Amino acid sequence: MGETVAGIVANPASGRDIRRLVAQASVFPTAEKANMVQRLLAAFAVTGLDRALVSTDLGGISATVRQALGRGGTWPAVGFCEDDPLTGTAADTTNAVRRMVEAGAGVIVVLGGDGTARVAAAACEDVPILALSTGTNNAFPQKREATVAGLAAGLIATGQIDPDLVTHRVSVLEVVTKARREIALVDVCVSLSKHIGARALWDPTSLTELYCTFAEPDGIGLSSVPGQLCPSPRSSPDGVALQLGPAGETPYVVHAPIAPGLVRPVGVRAWGVLRPGVRVELAAAGGVIALDGERELELKTGESAFVELKPDGPWCVDVRAAMAEAARKGLLRAETELGKERRR
Amino acid sequence: MARTISYREAITEALAQELARDESVIVMGGDDAWGGVLGVTKGLVPRFPGRVLDTPISESAVVGAAIGAATRGQRPVAELVFIDSMGACFDQIFNQAAKFRYMFGGNARTPVVIRTMYGAGLRAAAQHSQCLYPIFTHIPGLKVVVPSNPYEAKGLLIQSIRDDDPVIFCEHKALYDTRGEVPEDSYTIPFGEANIVRDGGDVTIVAIGRMVAVAGEAAKELATSGIEAEIIDPRTTSPLDAETILDSVGHTGRLVVVDEASPRCNLATDISALVAKEAFAALRAPIEMVAPPHTPVPFSDALEDLYLPDAQKVLNAAKAVVEYQR
Amino acid sequence: MTDTLREAYRVMRTIRTFEERVREEFATGEIPGFAHLYAGDEASTTGVCLHLGDRDAIAGTHRGHGHCIAKGVDVKAMMAEIYGRRTGSCHGKGGSMHIADLSKGLLGANGIVGGGPPLICGTALAAKQQNTGGVGVAFFGDGAGNRGTTLEALNLAAVWNLPAIFVAENNGYAEATSSTWSVASDNIADRAAGFGVPGVIVDGFDFFAVHEAAGEAIGRAREGGGPTLIEVRSTRFSVEADGDCLKRFRARVIDSGELSEPDFDDIDAEVAKLIEESVSAAKAAPKPTLKDLETDVYVSY
Numbered sequence: 001m002g003e004t005v006a007g008i009v010a011n012p013a014s015g016r017d018i019r020r021l022v023a024q025a026s027v028f029p030t031a032e033k034a035n036m037v038q039r040l041l042a043a044f045a046v047t048g049l050d051r052a053l054v055s056t057d058l059g060g061i062s063a064t065v066r067q068a069l070g071r072g073g074t075w076p077a078v079g080f081c082e083d084d085p086l087t088g089t090a091a092d093t094t095n096a097v098r099r100m101v102e103a104g105a106g107v108i109v110v111l112g113g114d115g116t117a118r119v120a121a122a123a124c125e126d127v128p129i130l131a132l133s134t135g136t137n138n139a140f141p142q143k144r145e146a147t148v149a150g151l152a153a154g155l156i157a158t159g160q161i162d163p164d165l166v167t168h169r170v171s172v173l174e175v176v177t178k179a180r181r182e183i184a185l186v187d188v189c190v191s192l193s194k195h196i197g198a199r200a201l202w203d204p205t206s207l208t209e210l211y212c213t214f215a216e217p218d219g220i221g222l223s224s225v226p227g228q229l230c231p232s233p234r235s236s237p238d239g240v241a242l243q244l245g246p247a248g249e250t251p252y253v254v255h256a257p258i259a260p261g262l263v264r265p266v267g268v269r270a271w272g273v274l275r276p277g278v279r280v281e282l283a284a285a286g287g288v289i290a291l292d293g294e295r296e297l298e299l300k301t302g303e304s305a306f307v308e309l310k311p312d313g314p315w316c317v318d319v320r321a322a323m324a325e326a327a328r329k330g331l332l333r334a335e336t337e338l339g340k341e342r343r344r
Numbered sequence: 345m346a347r348t349i350s351y352r353e354a355i356t357e358a359l360a361q362e363l364a365r366d367e368s369v370i371v372m373g374g375d376d377a378w379g380g381v382l383g384v385t386k387g388l389v390p391r392f393p394g395r396v397l398d399t400p401i402s403e404s405a406v407v408g409a410a411i412g413a414a415t416r417g418q419r420p421v422a423e424l425v426f427i428d429s430m431g432a433c434f435d436q437i438f439n440q441a442a443k444f445r446y447m448f449g450g451n452a453r454t455p456v457v458i459r460t461m462y463g464a465g466l467r468a469a470a471q472h473s474q475c476l477y478p479i480f481t482h483i484p485g486l487k488v489v490v491p492s493n494p495y496e497a498k499g500l501l502i503q504s505i506r507d508d509d510p511v512i513f514c515e516h517k518a519l520y521d522t523r524g525e526v527p528e529d530s531y532t533i534p535f536g537e538a539n540i541v542r543d544g545g546d547v548t549i550v551a552i553g554r555m556v557a558v559a560g561e562a563a564k565e566l567a568t569s570g571i572e573a574e575i576i577d578p579r580t581t582s583p584l585d586a587e588t589i590l591d592s593v594g595h596t597g598r599l600v601v602v603d604e605a606s607p608r609c610n611l612a613t614d615i616s617a618l619v620a621k622e623a624f625a626a627l628r629a630p631i632e633m634v635a636p637p638h639t640p641v642p643f644s645d646a647l648e649d650l651y652l653p654d655a656q657k658v659l660n661a662a663k664a665v666v667e668y669q670r
Numbered sequence: 671m672t673d674t675l676r677e678a679y680r681v682m683r684t685i686r687t688f689e690e691r692v693r694e695e696f697a698t699g700e701i702p703g704f705a706h707l708y709a710g711d712e713a714s715t716t717g718v719c720l721h722l723g724d725r726d727a728i729a730g731t732h733r734g735h736g737h738c739i740a741k742g743v744d745v746k747a748m749m750a751e752i753y754g755r756r757t758g759s760c761h762g763k764g765g766s767m768h769i770a771d772l773s774k775g776l777l778g779a780n781g782i783v784g785g786g787p788p789l790i791c792g793t794a795l796a797a798k799q800q801n802t803g804g805v806g807v808a809f810f811g812d813g814a815g816n817r818g819t820t821l822e823a824l825n826l827a828a829v830w831n832l833p834a835i836f837v838a839e840n841n842g843y844a845e846a847t848s849s850t851w852s853v854a855s856d857n858i859a860d861r862a863a864g865f866g867v868p869g870v871i872v873d874g875f876d877f878f879a880v881h882e883a884a885g886e887a888i889g890r891a892r893e894g895g896g897p898t899l900i901e902v903r904s905t906r907f908s909v910e911a912d913g914d915c916l917k918r919f920r921a922r923v924i925d926s927g928e929l930s931e932p933d934f935d936d937i938d939a940e941v942a943k944l945i946e947e948s949v950s951a952a953k954a955a956p957k958p959t960l961k962d963l964e965t966d967v968y969v970s971y
Contacts, residue, residue: 011905013871016859018883021870021890021898026864059857088903089873194926197882199873287925301927370799383759393798401831408788409795410804415772416727416796435819440789448770448778449760450966484967508969536971583971639713 002211003050006157007100007127008037008175009093009120011112012059014135017294018198023261028134033111034064036132036146039074040109041065043150046332047158051077053103055096058086079103087288090119097123106157107317109149114140114221114292118185121172121314128156128167130317136200137221137259137293139186144319151332152322160331163315166322171213171239171276175289177297177305184291187212187222188307190284198294202259204266209282210242211307221293225256225266232273238272259293276309346527354494354521355384355459359421361530363392366419369505372406373423373459381425382461382520401594403433407458411441411510412454413531419505427476427514429658441510442485457511458487459502463554463604464652465518470640472543473648475553476603480512487511487535488582492556494524496579498531503526506532516554522556529589530669536583540592544572548592551575551602552611555634555653557604562658573600581611589615598665602658607635629668632661675923678720678877679934682712682916683941684745685736691945692735692752698918700953702754708736713915714839714902715740717880719805721888725804727775727793729786731839734779737809738769741776749948755955762813762958763966784817786810789837791823794832794891795935805891807845812840814856824899828865833891835884838901839874862899875905875915878922 015028037054052075056062062080069078072185084095093112097120100108107128109287110120113135120129130153131141142149155161173184188207189201201222214234215226226232226240229252249255250267257263274280280284282289282305289297289305299305335343348488349357362369371385377397379386388396399406403424410422424430430437437458444452464473480488487509491497497515504511541556542563551559556577563573574592578585593599599619603612619631634653642648689709696705708715711733718742719728730737738748743759751758752766759769770778777793780786790808797804814820815838827834838858862869868887872879880902887898923929 012857016857016869016901018870018872018886020859020870021883021886021900024868027860027869029860029863030857031860194928195878195882195922196876197878198870198886199879215896247679298922300925370795389850397795397830400822400825402822402826404819405791405826408819408823409792409826411778412727412729412777412789412792412794413799414792415777415789416793416800417795418799420793421790435782435785436788436945440780440785443768444770444778445969446967447760447768448772449758449763451760452772453969487968487971507969610677 003055003104003157004154005051005096005103005105006044006049007053007105008040009055009096009108009110010037010057010061011093011116011134012057012061017136018199018216019136019200019202019259020208022202023259025136025260027178030060031064034136036060036111036134037061038068040150040153041078042073043147044076044154046101047075047151047154048159049154049158051079053079053081053100054081054107056080056086057092057293072242076100093119094123096243097182101127106159106181107153109153112141114186115136115294117141118183119293121185122183124314126130126315128163128315128317130319139219139221139291141225142319148323149319151326152277152317152319155326155331156317156322159326161322166318166325167315168193168318169191169311169315170234170313171237171311173213174308174310175212175291175297175305177299178303180297182291182296183313185213185313186292189222189290190282191288193288193289193295196288196298198218199294201290201293201295202262204258205246207244207266210244211239211280213239213309215240220257220260222258224258225254226267227269228254228256229268230271237276237311240271241274242271243269243278245269274309275312279306279308280308346525348523349494349526349591350523351494351497351515352382352384352499354526355501355515356386356388358498359385360388360391362502362505363388363395365530366457369419369421370395370397370413371421371423372399372410373402374399374425376423379468380423383425384423403429404436408436408440409432410456410458411436411454413442414454415452419455420440421459421505422459424458424460426472427460428471428474430460437480437486438483442483445509446485453508454619455508457513459513459515461517462514463516463518464641464648467643467645467648468517469643473641477512477514478605481611482563486582487580489513489535489580490553491515491579492553493519493522494526496533496539496543496577498526499531499536500579502530503532503535507526507535520555522554533579535580536585537579538585539577539579540588541575541577542573544574545596546571547573547598547600547660547666548589548596549573549575549600549602549658550615551577552581553604555602555604558645558653558655559658561655562657562662565655565659566662571662573662577660586618586622589619593619593623594626597626600625600632600634600658600661600665602634602653604636607638610635629665632665634658634661672928674720675929676937678881678931679935680714681716681720681740682877682919683937684716684944685709685712685739687917687941687945688739688745689735691949694809695949701752701923703765704750708733711841711874711904713840713877713880713919714874714904715809717877718837718884719834720881721885722775722805724775724805725797725802726807727777727790727804728807728809729777729790730779731781731786731809731810731811732781734767734769734782739775739778742774743769743771743776744858745944746951747796750952751956752951754957756958756962757955761962767831784810784819785822786812787814787823790834791826791830791832793829794827794834795834798802803892805835805888807835807837807957809837809839812838812858813908815861821861824862824865824867824897827897828867828952831894831896834897835887835891836899838899838905840901840905841904859899859901859902865895867899868897869901871901871903873901875918877915877919891971
């Protein structure tokens with residue numbers, strides 16, 4: 001095996017959208033994102049990783065990591081993705097992930113919310129991603145200690161753990177319009193509102209359709225609606241599809257935690273199973289399509305759009321499985337002379 | 345009807361009467377909820393709910409807020425306990441309040457009062473004893489008030505609150521417990537009209553703030569040697585009543601200026617320059633200035649007593665000008 | 671809604687055309703002093719100010735022409751002021767950095783970085799005292815995000831629960847210093863969290879994003895919900911199309927069928943005429959004279 005590389009993409013914009021204003025969503029501070037990057041790097045070093053490639057940003061995360069580099073500490077060689085000009089948009093995440101794929105990263109750790117993971121997933125090809133939650137909704141990324149995640153990622157990237165044993169492929173929802181092709185990791189929702197506006201989706205009254213890759217009863221975000229109505233586990237190849245309407249006019253109402261601090265009645269007209277490979281036309285003409293809780297696509301009047309559940313989404317690291325594998329193989333332990341002596 | 349109350353009570357009474365008279369008056373200051381650090385706002389909170397506001401120690405934000413509110417129809421009185429901490433909000437005073445009217449072509453009214461405590465004598469040392477009113481006097485757009493006794497404090501504070509320009513109202517910390525006759529009714533003392541505290545024909549003594557009382561002591565002593573001093577209290581250093589001072593020097597021919605502020609570019613130098621320029625022909629002796637040395641205010645009582653202008657120093661200065669021979 | 675869209679575009683176009691013209695005229699040397707331009711950030715001030723009326727006050731920045739226009743200050747008087755004329759909004763005594771119109775609730779562009787936030791606490795306090803439902807909005811740049819005045823004002827607004835909105839226009843550069851160097855942890859929105867104030871980031875090139883977030887923040891403040899910090903992210907004006915809030919606005923609103931090309935062309939023509947007239951009027955106007963030098967220092971002295 002040649003040089004071993006892992007990537008870290010940290011989204012400076014995650015965790016600070018309008019839901020902090022309309023609800024009491026937490027602010028995920030830049031300083032803590034920078035700390036998480038440093039904890040990942042410290043764990044990488046223990047696994048013997050040669051090089052870490054870190055995204056750059058205008059939000060102060062990479063600047064803080066750069067400053068910390070000068071203070072010593074045991075890290076692998078650290079490089080920054082500096083070849084693409086920063087745009088302050090999701091394109092920065094896409095560009096960084098592509099560079100990491102090109103550089104031969106064995107794992108890419110993604111710090112962000114559902115939106116960030118979605119953008120990274122669209123660009124990571126077959127490189128496994130490990131999404132850590134630093135966003136608002138977080139139906140997809142895990143809330144995990146970065147140090148442990150860094151050990152798991154480092155052990156995979158250095159080839160000490162076989163990725164086939166500890167990663168799994170998730171389904172995605174693919175949305176196709178005349179001009180764009182996008183994916184969602186958790187949900188696709190159609191809104192009657194005309195403009196993307198402040199992006200985050202927080203007002204359920206304008207929603208008409210919802211599609212989810214999975215629906216867990218303890219979920220947060222829009223997938224919590226089917227989560228309470230027609231749960232569908234992450235392990236299932238099927239997803240769910242719902243017709244929504246104003247809470248007063250529908251046969252069902254779910255009191256759903258659609259965002260931190262916001263439990264709203266969501267009216268449901270009907271629901272059903274969404275099978276993989278079935279293309280569904282969205283009745284979205286002139287409205288807005290939200291992906292993983294963020295309004296993303298504005299449709300022109302009369303423009304059509306389709307959604308399809310696809311089984312070939314990104315490979316995702318199962319941190320628990322990876323650490324269990326590390327324990328089984330004894331990768332993070334060693335027997336000392338004293339131990340050998342005792343055994344004799 | 346006049347009765348005897350303290351300088352502190354006179355200020356409280358002025359605030360209370362203006363709060364009662366005019367709904368747009370609001371008061372804000374540190375610890376105002378329990379009467380303020382100076383005890384001046386004691387009892388006002390329950391009497392005027394929602395209009396006497398407690399503030400964090402944030403000079404810029406509080407003074408800025410008072411200025412901002414003044415542009416929107418309020419008449420705020422902000423208390424900034426020590427004049428020494430004004431450095432933390434000079435910008436809001438110098439660059440915002442003082443400039444609005446001119447900078448906006450006359451289309452601004454900023455009726456804000458900033459009450460603050462100045463002066464040495466309580467062994468409070470260098471950071472809590474300064475007399476910084478000359479700094480504010482220097483700035484066009486500000487008015488600066490330096491009341492010398494309880495009567496002056498009440499009338500001048502009421503005038504300050506009713507005035508449409510930003511006012512820096514300087515209260516001497518050693519005067520709070522001094523007592524004097526003060527009418528119960530509301531009254532105002534106009535700005536820019538000096539008070540002739542004592543008539544006399546031999547020497548004019550212009551004194552600022554607490555120095556008015558010091559000059560008074562000296563004048564009594566001088567009278568015993570047959571020297572009659574005319575004491576002038578300018579009341580406001582901006583606007584300054586030049587006319588009263590010049591008239592007085594016109595008939596005495598001699599000037600002593602007593603100023604507790606540091607000696608460079610203080611009111612003593614300002615008034616001396618004014619008289620030297622406008623009344624040179626009347627002068628029969630060089631002007632004397634009684635001010636502290638050009639040092640920070642010392643802590644030790646021994647040093648602070650040496651530092652401060654006192655009746656003896658004023659007496660010496662007055663005698664020097666009266667006895668001056670060409 | 672189409673009226674709002676028209677008005678939004680008219681304001682943004684007025685700011686853009688005004689600033690482009692000031693830039694041109696400044697190059698001729700006829701405009702005295704400094705002129706800091708706002709072009710590029712039109713969506714920010716417009717998205718906020720469209721929610722405001724006479725009971726609301728704003729404080730601008732040294733890059734303040736946009737705030738003035740969006741708050742409804744007379745454009746001709748503004749241009750005359752920048753030219754230092756007697757007919758200017760401040761009779762030639764303020765200039766580019768000090769254009770104000772208190773009757774419109776504009777506390778002035780402000781030459782002092784971080785000068786506005788404390789003042790806005792005061793206007794918000796006045797609105798609260800007078801029960802007008804009014805709000806105060808302080809615009810400030812990423813440079814002012816480091817000023818104590820701004821942080822003190824955030825704290826005061828939080829403890830007094832003031833109807834105050836702090837709009838950080840983060841263009842990534844404080845004067846000429848890249849803010850990744852000058853701002854420790856360069857999300858100004860993060861700082862709001864330290865005061866228990868909601869802090870959100872919106873795309874400064876997107877009128878709709880700013881308008882929605884500002885609408886929520888202002889509505890919340892009017893109802894007694896307290897202060898909000900909105901960080902409007904943009905990079906300083908460059909001519910790249912995707913970073914141009916006007917082009918983006920126009921394309922989207924035409925796509926959605928809400929307005930048509932001729933609607934926009936009409937506004938462009940109206941604005942061009944207004945700016946042309948304001949420049950010729952300014953050039954023809956008299957300068958202030960000796961008799962103006964010492965007036966208006968005090969209301970009375």
